């Protein structure tokens with residue numbers, strides 16, 4: 425396996441003991457970070473010039489629906505209910521298995537291109553066993569690290585497609601339970617914590633379905649040893665006071681394998697339950713701000729003592745997998761919230777620092793996903809999941825503070841190199857081993873075909889049903 429010697433870089437380790445190191449080397453062997461320090465002996469290793477560059481941990485995206493890649497931009501001006509009616513109820517049922525593959529494969533390439541090396545894929549495109557297999561294969565072929573969370577979503581609006589393509593989502597929850605076990609056995613026999621891609625479960629909407637069914641799905645997930653069980657919770661204007669976290673606590677179902685997404689409307693006692701039971705939280709600033717879910721709750725969770733908090737990019741149909749943007753949205757919206765609360769004239773200092781959001785996007789996300797022993801910081805012994813951000817662009821010149829540069833100035837085009845498990849997946853600003861022109865051609869054809877199949881959908885009638 426290739427050995428790499430990154431030389432003379434600024435290294436933002438996100439390791440509490442190591443901090444930020446200048447003129448620093450990073451040695452990578454057998455997929456792991458072997459050493460971090462100045463003037464390391466890397467004889468025999470391939471040299472990567474790190475001068476004028478920042479090395480930092482790859483971003484950890486704790487909540488994304490990867491399959492929706494073909495629907496980019498369709499929901500950027502829409503509400504959560506419109507998203508349910510259009511994307512989950514119509515476009516999802518227009519996906520073939522190949523579409524599911526492409527959505528996941530290209531979605532993962534987008535993540536890597538943006539410097540994200542780990543994703544929790546909340547995948548609810550299981551229209552058939554072929555869809556399930558294709559969605560997994562798309563992630564495997566990209567070599568991204570993460571957890572494929574098999575979704576139990578069931579279309580809850582009247583079936584409108586009556587053709588014989590066989591891609592209408594099955595409405596039988598038992599089928600999904602059985603198929604999830606099949607997928608686990610087929611692709612994830614080991615499913616150990618050092619595997620690059622692991623298997624998890626995403627129950628059907630926890631706040632919508634009867635609690636007995638939620639219990640059944642969570643118990644099923646544990647019976648087949650899902651690494652992560654992830655679900656939407658406490659969706660602000662949309663949670664109707666269900667308090668699902670409280671309900672699951674009462675049933676003794678909260679454990680450290682659970683990762684709740686959004687969560688802006690958790691009650692104080694629910695935060696206490698999350699802390700006590702060591703669950704993770706995935707905060708998705710773009711969605712919370714767009715879809716009336718309340719102020720992104722990362723700092724609120726931290727103030728309640730919850731340590732496992734990460735960021736996510738959520739819906740591909742509304743925004744790209746860009747963690748730079750999520751950091752900035754969280755940072756500035758939180759600063760705004762606090763400045764509005766400040767009394768007696770202007771504040772004397774900015775209350776939140778750039779480093780705090782970079783923590784949520786890296787080591788915090790690794791904690792939320794239960795992988796902090798393996799990823800989330802540039803620490804000797806951890807797997808080599810890192811990015812090298814060039815400081816040579818007009819926007820990145822000069823760099824006075826590498827953390828401020830990463831949080832406030834950088835974007836995906838500055839990400840020169842991306843490494844997952846010691847394997848280089850982006851180099852010199854280009855994805856490695858990807859025929860992008862061909863892949864893009866197929867993606868655009870897939871997008872066109874999905875929209876063609878959806879064009880006669882009775883959107884108005886479906887929205888009437890969704891609005892209830």
Ligand SMILES: [Zn+2]
Pocket residue numbers: 487489546656685738739
């Ligand atoms: Zn979501």
